[in-house]
Amino acid sequence: MKLIIAGSTGFVATELIRQSLSNPLITSLIALGRKPSPPPNPSTLLPNADLSKLKSVVLDDFDCADYPDNVKSDLANADACIWTIAITPPQLTTVPWETTVRVCRDYAVNGVRIISSLTEKRPFRFVYISGTNAVRDPARKPLLLGEYCVLRGEAENKIIEFGRASGGRVEVAVAKPGIISGPTKETGVLAKVFFGVIGIGKVRVGQVAGALLEGVTGGFETETYENGDLVRVGSKTVGGVE
Ligand SMILES: NC(=O)c1ccc[n+]([C@@H]2O[C@H](COP(=O)([O-])OP(=O)(O)OC[C@H]3O[C@@H](n4cnc5c(N)ncnc54)[C@H](OP(=O)(O)O)[C@@H]3O)[C@@H](O)[C@H]2O)c1
Numbered sequence: 001m002k003l004i005i006a007g008s009t010g011f012v013a014t015e016l017i018r019q020s021l022s023n024p025l026i027t028s029l030i031a032l033g034r035k036p037s038p039p040p041n042p043s044t045l046l047p048n049a050d051l052s053k054l055k056s057v058v059l060d061d062f063d064c065a066d067y068p069d070n071v072k073s074d075l076a077n078a079d080a081c082i083w084t085i086a087i088t089p090p091q092l093t094t095v096p097w098e099t100t101v102r103v104c105r106d107y108a109v110n111g112v113r114i115i116s117s118l119t120e121k122r123p124f125r126f127v128y129i130s131g132t133n134a135v136r137d138p139a140r141k142p143l144l145l146g147e148y149c150v151l152r153g154e155a156e157n158k159i160i161e162f163g164r165a166s167g168g169r170v171e172v173a174v175a176k177p178g179i180i181s182g183p184t185k186e187t188g189v190l191a192k193v194f195f196g197v198i199g200i201g202k203v204r205v206g207q208v209a210g211a212l213l214e215g216v217t218g219g220f221e222t223e224t225y226e227n228g229d230l231v232r233v234g235s236k237t238v239g240g241v242e
Contacts, residue, residue, distance in 0.1 A: 002028035002078045003216060006111060007085035008037040008056065011185055012129060015209040016082055019239045021054060022046035025217040030074060031056045044183075046238060062107040067114055076118045080125035080216035083108050086152075089145055100148070105155040112162055116170045123171040125216045128159045129208075132178045132200055132227050144198070160223065173220040175212060177203050178227040182242055201227035206242025207234025 003020060005013050008031030018040060020026045031037035037056040040049075057074040059067060062085065067075070085107055087100040095103075112126045133142055134152030141150050156174045163172030179195050181187045182205030187195075192202070211225060211234035222229060 001026055001080065001217060002030070004030040004032055004075060004078050004081040004115060006032045006081060006083045008033040009035060010084050011182070012180065012205060012208055013082075013084045014040075014184075015182060015205045015239065015242065016084070016213065017054065018044055018046065018049075019206070019209045019213055019237075021049040021051060022238070023213060023217065024048075026213075027053055029054045030078070032059060032075070034058065034060060034062065062110070063102055065110065072114070072118055075115050077121065078115060078119050078124065079121045080127075081111070081115050082127045082129070082212055082216060083111055084129050085111075086129070089148065092145075092148060097147075101151060104148075104151055105158065108155055109158045109162070112159055112170065112172070116166070123168060125171045125173070125220065126159070126163070127173050127175055127212050127216060128156065129175045129177070129212075130156050132176045134176060171220060173212075173215055173223055173225060175208065175225040175230060176227060177201075177208050177230055179203070180205050180208055182206065201231070203227055203230050203234070204242055206239030207231050207237075210234035210237025210239045213237070 003026050005016050007013050017031055020029050031054060036058055057071060059071050087095050087103050108128055116124045130152045133149045134156055135141060135149050136153040136157050138150045159172055163170045178201035179187055180203055208230050211230045214233055214237060
């Protein structure tokens, strides 16, 4: 199958790529980003990693109603896409709110529309990675990062609606991880205590990637992967311990 990882330079995407390279079900892997994806670090590769199936595709500006023809040709005929592009909470103070809205919501909504239109594969599977605190009902806006959680929930709603309206052509899943840690990004003790107190779960990046790769290759277990689902499904996969 052909899989697109959007936001390929990021923390979660790097693990998705690492696991995909050794997954025999994935025969073509497109790393899509606004800059070229660096080659994977050889020391981190899993057994049987096949680098020949990986292609880095650059889209200079995702802020567009349609993608350039050369990019569309590279993205054509995909079976699935995992969308990791977002402005994350630590970046919120440095990025204008209007940009955050476009990146977290509009880029993803455009992405599922454009990329699904380029393939005849049925079903085309699309995952939007959101976050545990994103709320689909604005009336449930949390005290912490309220506007951001409503924005991410609005994006979830739009992407789920797109899938439901597609008549089975596009299968959508939303992943809602808590705090993600991994070998390159461990969560400090104080942060763990803080997130525990406010009720945000933890998950390893290997579990997130493993659960989502199982979903796109074998079919989604659920439309919404809560943090516990990612831990449970991802723990059974090869990268689950990472
Ligand atoms: N990390 C966590 O603990 C955590 C927890 C819960 C949910 N999540 C969610 O998981 C997803 C992935 O998170 P992550 O930690 O992997 O994030 P990350 O490392 O910051 O990666 C984000 C990706 O988005 C891209 N991006 C940002 N702004 C862009 C723009 N204007 N145009 C094009 N691409 C842009 C980045 O590209 P550049 O490299 O070019 O900037 C990067 O590839 C996000 O939806 C995040 O909210 C993460």
